[in-house]
Amino acid sequence: MLEIERLSVSYGGLSALREVSLRVGAGEFIALVGPNGAGKTTLFKAISGTVAPASGRIRYEGRDLVSAAPSERAHLGIAHVPEGRQVFPSLTVLENLEMGAYAAAGRGGLERSLERIFALFPMLADRRRQLAGTLSGGEQQMLAIGRGIASLPRLLMLDEPSMGLAPTVADLIFERIAELHRDGGLTVLLVEQRVAEALQSCDKGYVLETGRIVLEGPRQALLADDRVRRAYLGM
Amino acid sequence: MSVGPLFLAFFQVLIAGLLVGAIYGLMCVGLGLIFGVMRVINFAQGDFLMLGMYFTFYVVSAFGVFSFLGPQAAPIAGALLAGPVLFAGGWILHRLLISRVTGTRAAAEREAGQAQLILTLGIALILENGALIVFGSTPTAVHTPLSWSAWMIPFFGGASSVLFVNKARAVACVVSVLIGAALYWFIGRTRLGKALRAAADNSEAALYMGIDVDRAHSVAFGIGTGITAIAGGLVATYYTFQPYVGFDFVIIMYAGVVLGGLGSILGAFWGGMTIGLVQQLATLVLPMQLQNAAIFVVFLLVVQLRPQGFFGRSAERV
Ligand SMILES: Nc1ncnc2c1ncn2[C@@H]1O[C@H](COP(=O)(O)OP(=O)(O)OP(=O)(O)O)[C@@H](O)[C@H]1O
Ligand SMILES: [Mg+2]
Numbered sequence: 149m150l151e152i153e154r155l156s157v158s159y160g161g162l163s164a165l166r167e168v169s170l171r172v173g174a175g176e177f178i179a180l181v182g183p184n185g186a187g188k189t190t191l192f193k194a195i196s197g198t199v200a201p202a203s204g205r206i207r208y209e210g211r212d213l214v215s216a217a218p219s220e221r222a223h224l225g226i227a228h229v230p231e232g233r234q235v236f237p238s239l240t241v242l243e244n245l246e247m248g249a250y251a252a253a254g255r256g257g258l259e260r261s262l263e264r265i266f267a268l269f270p271m272l273a274d275r276r277r278q279l280a281g282t283l284s285g286g287e288q289q290m291l292a293i294g295r296g297i298a299s300l301p302r303l304l305m306l307d308e309p310s311m312g313l314a315p316t317v318a319d320l321i322f323e324r325i326a327e328l329h330r331d332g333g334l335t336v337l338l339v340e341q342r343v344a345e346a347l348q349s350c351d352k353g354y355v356l357e358t359g360r361i362v363l364e365g366p367r368q369a370l371l372a373d374d375r376v377r378r379a380y381l382g383m
Numbered sequence: 384m385s386v387g388p389l390f391l392a393f394f395q396v397l398i399a400g401l402l403v404g405a406i407y408g409l410m411c412v413g414l415g416l417i418f419g420v421m422r423v424i425n426f427a428q429g430d431f432l433m434l435g436m437y438f439t440f441y442v443v444s445a446f447g448v449f450s451f452l453g454p455q456a457a458p459i460a461g462a463l464l465a466g467p468v469l470f471a472g473g474w475i476l477h478r479l480l481i482s483r484v485t486g487t488r489a490a491a492e493r494e495a496g497q498a499q500l501i502l503t504l505g506i507a508l509i510l511e512n513g514a515l516i517v518f519g520s521t522p523t524a525v526h527t528p529l530s531w532s533a534w535m536i537p538f539f540g541g542a543s544s545v546l547f548v549n550k551a552r553a554v555a556c557v558v559s560v561l562i563g564a565a566l567y568w569f570i571g572r573t574r575l576g577k578a579l580r581a582a583a584d585n586s587e588a589a590l591y592m593g594i595d596v597d598r599a600h601s602v603a604f605g606i607g608t609g610i611t612a613i614a615g616g617l618v619a620t621y622y623t624f625q626p627y628v629g630f631d632f633v634i635i636m637y638a639g640v641v642l643g644g645l646g647s648i649l650g651a652f653w654g655g656m657t658i659g660l661v662q663q664l665a666t667l668v669l670p671m672q673l674q675n676a677a678i679f680v681v682f683l684l685v686v687q688l689r690p691q692g693f694f695g696r697s698a699e700r701v
Pocket of ligand 2: 188189190231307
């Protein structure tokens with residue numbers, strides 16, 4: 149579904165990604181882990197078009213993504229839940245979800261999407277008229293995810309959805325993401341600092357360090373890998 | 384019962400304040416929309432107002448396009464037509480020039496803020512001097528019989544106590560309120576309006592939703608230009624103008640927008656209204672020349688006491 153080949157990105161001469169290659173098959177759950185500054189967010193931004201690649205290719209459902217305008221990519225079925233939630237603070241919860249459904253795919257099905265989102269996160273249903281900027285951090289994260297799936301995407305990209313959340317809330321979020329993948333058949337690309345949780349639920353994982361993929365493999369292989377166990381799982 | 388002359392004078396300026404306040408409010412809404420969505424300080428806003436005035440003048444007085452509507456309605460029709468025409472002008476201006484230093488293209492560049500100021504200042508100078516060449520420096524006005532007539536409202540019965548309501552200003556006030564309300568509905572309720580607000584809140588996240596942020600900015604810039612041009616056309620029915628008339632109003636517009644709380648449409652309207660009221664009420668106690676000084680005193684007081692403006696919400700500043 150998504151194929152990234154030898155992708156390099158640099159910020160004013162400093163390289164952030166070096167020849168990164170990554171494949172996401174339809175229906176897969178892919179985890180991408182790595183330390184701070186590894187380039188995970190940069191990779192997501194390159195997929196969404198808010199940073200331009202220096203070289204390399206990104207293909208999505210067989211078409212070249214780099215040549216598509218950034219605002220077109222959501223319409224192709226890609227949903228990006230950005231790092232740090234980035235909800236629209238002066239819009240209400242409901243309006244945020246409507247904006248999530250801005251891309252054509254979601255528009256027709258807004259009613260159904262809303263039902264699904266409110267079933268997933270009942271807290272949002274009670275607060276639909278509240279300004280998103282006044283939600284708690286956990287509620288904002290739920291809203292950011294809800295906004296992401298409101299477009300009925302085929303590929304859901306989540307950048308550190310557990311950041312800054314209490315463990316119980318983070319667990320709930322992970323559970324919901326796994327549910328979306330398992331029951332909704334959604335293809336998921338997840339970036340996480342909570343490596344154990346991320347690797348537990350994925351089909352396949354990638355480890356990114358200082359702009360390079362240093363390790364990749366199916367869940368079992370990564371969980372059993374010595375380097376992963378020492379560096380990320382604290383074992 | 385006869386009413387004290389001071390009391391009568393008070394109500395007289397109160398009405399005058401409400402009438403000009405509504406038109407100031409409309410101007411402020413135009414500027415506020417541009418600033419709120421794009422975060423661009425637009426020096427040329429006063430000149431869009433000026434263009435709206437000349438457009439109305441040429442369409443109505445020089446070419447008599449709307450003469451079939453009669454002398455009362457023609458200027459209003461001319462001012463309303465200035466809206467879509469200057470919307471197109473603003474839209475093109477944004478596409479060709481402003482978008483080069485704002486929006487997604489500028490997000491990556493560090494000095495974009497300075498480039499924006501210099502560009503809009505340059506546009507302002509070109510518009511003013513271009514207008515001077517094309518229209519000349521002779522002060523003009525859009526003539527309408529309404530300018531010189533007023534409704535007389537008996538005040539507390541007495542034959543000598545009458546309130547005068549200038550018809551041109553009253554009509555301009557009603558039109559301003561209607562257009563302001565329409566814009567409020569558009570921004571608050573329509574899909575495109577919500578997308579504009581989303582792009583204003585967080586343009587990067589808006590892109591991830593599939594909102595074409597640059598196009599949203601073109602629309603906002605066009606609407607902001609068109610709205611201010613309509614306000615200009617309305618002002619032209621009771622105010623004499625020349626190519627530099629923008630100066631008279633641009634300060635009022637900025638003060639109104641800041642008073643109302645940057646980024647709030649409703650706030651911008653009330654900010655403009657406040658300025659109109661202060662300006663007129665000041666005439667009761669201050670000489671004419673100090674009207675604008677009164678505006679700034681009130682402005683400084685409000686900014687001191689409530690820096691986020693009347694309608695600024697702290698939630699928007701996250
Ligand atoms: N806009 C930018 N300008 C310059 N350098 C940047 C910019 N954005 C990111 N970088 C740099 O690129 C590198 C990768 O950053 P990125 O945000 O992709 O890391 P990350 O893996 O998401 O880290 P974290 O886990 O902390 O979110 C970092 O060294 C960062 O400093
Ligand atoms: Mg990151």
